[in-house]
Amino acid sequence: MDYGHELRFGVFASPDASRAHATLELAQLADVLGLDLFTVQDHPYNAKHLDTSTLLTSVAARTNAIHVAANVANLPLRPPVGLAKQVATLDVLSGGRAELGLGTGAFWDAIVAAGGERRSPKEAVDALVEAIRIIRGVWGQHPDDPGARSVTVRGEHYSVTGMHAGPFPVHPVEIWLGAYRPRMLRVTARLADGWLPSMGYADPDALTGMNAVIDESADRAGRGPRAIRRMYNVFGQFGTGRGFLRGTADDWAEQLAELTLTEGMSTYVLGTDDPDVLRRYAVEVAPAVRDLVESERARRAGGGGPPAVPVVPDVPTARADAAPLTVRATPDDGTRLSASLPWREDDRPITAKPEHAAYSPAEAAVPQHLVDVHDHLRAELAQLRDIVGQVRRGALSTGAARSVLNTMAMRQNNWTLGAYCETYCRLVTGHHTLEDRSIFTHLRGAQPDLGPVIDRLEEEHHVIADVLEQVDDALVGLVGTDGYGQTGKGALEEIQRALDLLTDTLLSHLAYEERELLHPLARHGFG
Missing domain, CATH: 3.20.20.30 (Luciferase-like domain)
Known part of the structure; x- marks a missing residue:
């Protein structure tokens, strides 16, 4: 049943x-x-x-x-x-x-x-x-x-x-x-x-x-x-x-x-x-199980017809419901918060995009999942920036008040911020490590002309890892302060600078990756 x-x-x-x-x-x-x-x-x-x-x-x-x-x-x-x-x-x-x-x-x-x-x-x-x-x-x-x-x-x-x-x-x-x-x-x-x-x-x-x-x-x-x-x-x-x-x-x-x-x-x-x-x-x-079950359920709901035949990706029967890719790369509006970036953005390799490619729903779900993961990283980054802003505003408003209560509150804010930053850094690092070890290796073999793009994406992963280290170093400087006075303000300013650079590099990188990999992922999957 x-x-x-x-x-x-x-x-x-x-x-x-x-x-x-x-x-x-x-x-x-x-x-x-x-x-x-x-x-x-x-x-x-x-x-x-x-x-x-x-x-x-x-x-x-x-x-x-x-x-x-x-x-x-x-x-x-x-x-x-x-x-x-x-x-x-x-x-x-x-x-x-x-x-x-x-x-x-x-x-x-x-x-x-x-x-x-x-x-x-x-x-x-x-x-x-x-x-x-x-x-x-x-x-x-x-x-x-x-x-x-x-x-x-x-x-x-x-x-x-x-x-x-x-x-x-x-x-x-x-x-x-x-x-x-x-x-x-x-x-x-x-x-x-x-x-x-x-x-x-x-x-x-x-x-x-x-x-x-x-x-x-x-x-x-x-x-x-x-x-x-x-x-x-x-x-x-x-x-x-x-x-x-x-x-x-x-x-x-x-x-x-x-x-x-x-x-x-x-x-x-x-x-x-x-x-x-x-x-x-x-x-x-x-995906093949889903296709088979959906086909048979549709047949039964329609009152009969021949039993569903096995539907497996990359064979003609699997492409009966193929359609143009509707997943879109997240646009990059060019806004930058830092005076300069650690890479040039105008020399990134670009591959030709297929004009008439069509994909099954299961195939299209692969690039959509990449965008969903990236959206999560972008949302968490926005929340992290908001937390930094709140801590900075708190440090300014309590800078003249040296009460024990205010001092304890700022230290608690600093530790909370530190924990959130460290969690986010681990999240980004884990995502990039998984791409380097698994997804990119698979795409290199499946589509050799993507080699220059994969090389550049991996290079950018290393650059972003360096920026994450700058965020971590800034956190070390913050946790040892009270959160107010010149030392505390300087540490918060350094975190803001490192976070601005992370924002510029990460958002630019995610947008570039989506522009180049949506169609290859739909064609070849994750691995």
Whole structure:
């Protein structure tokens, strides 16, 4: 049965502490490739694993659009009040990109060794039901009293009495349950937003029976089967073999599309730490699955017709809906705040633009994602400039007032500004590093005449890195001051100078990159 849910695609990465930076880069790649979800497992007792909540916070800080979630949170070692506040806080800080995968727990010897409570299967499910009620209450999602300001749940495993609710998430955070046995499937139908099983524990041929249990229970609960998103942690290998997710990208697309149309699975989370596998999944598999499912859904809605044929990028059938590229490069109005720039703008290489090129919606989505990422960088830069302006105005207005209160306020402003600047610098650096290591390397091979443009873009990345260092040096000078007097004013002036130069170089660079790369990205994708 196809429940008609929107298709989503994500990655299930390892939180291995020995490859922390590679995991963060994988998350940034997933974000740039336009995937919907980044998840990691949660085993707090595993000495080789990073803390899941801290890792997801770091991922959210380095990405722009992708949602993050534990897959799944280990309830016996994550008390529900703390878990609810952690997820809500992450949702607030990420602008509404946090979700919650939740499980009853497993590996009980390890849980007990880490200070958790050993539970029987019945106790584990009972505790989960109580925890969901508490978490929903903390988020203001109580079904009988949405937005309620206090939470009272009296259970055998978890109890709260009159606890103040909050903070509330900024978007309706979903709870997804990893469930396999009948009772947990029924709990999923009654209380969860999504069902999140994994291959190996629930292989494709087992999904029909499990879905039937959820559907029946959802009907009894008055929710209906469509209220529960059907998700799936999948594992595979690209090649020429037989079996589920063992063949080519075309084979993967057909198999996942069939699962959507017959079993209703609509969110596929691929377990991998390999950037090359992730690229193929995002660029070759995901768009083809969407095309196949959309074609078949349209056929069914139209009352019949032949079944949809596989639709794969770069073949004639995939270009039936091709159209001219409507994505536009962000214009550069030529405004400059600095007396001079560290490069000439009139000697940038330029490539010929195709006059009659047409692209499918999936192809056009690639350059659009680049513009979206750049828009985020531009918006954050504007906010950073506003913060600097506020701090400078504050320093001037309190310069004559030497009270302890004013001194403390300015120091707090300086530290806040410093933290914001450092976060933004990391964001820009991460974006450029990802382009240099992945996207630009791919485009060089796919379109050799882009070589001079890629060379220039990489050179500008190095220049912008130097400007970011100037911003960082200015921050060091600011943090050691009180924020007023000649020393403080001089430090703020230096930050303003460095920020003006960053504004000039970064905005010019982003506009140039978009002018040159929109069509190549539509033709060749991200990698």
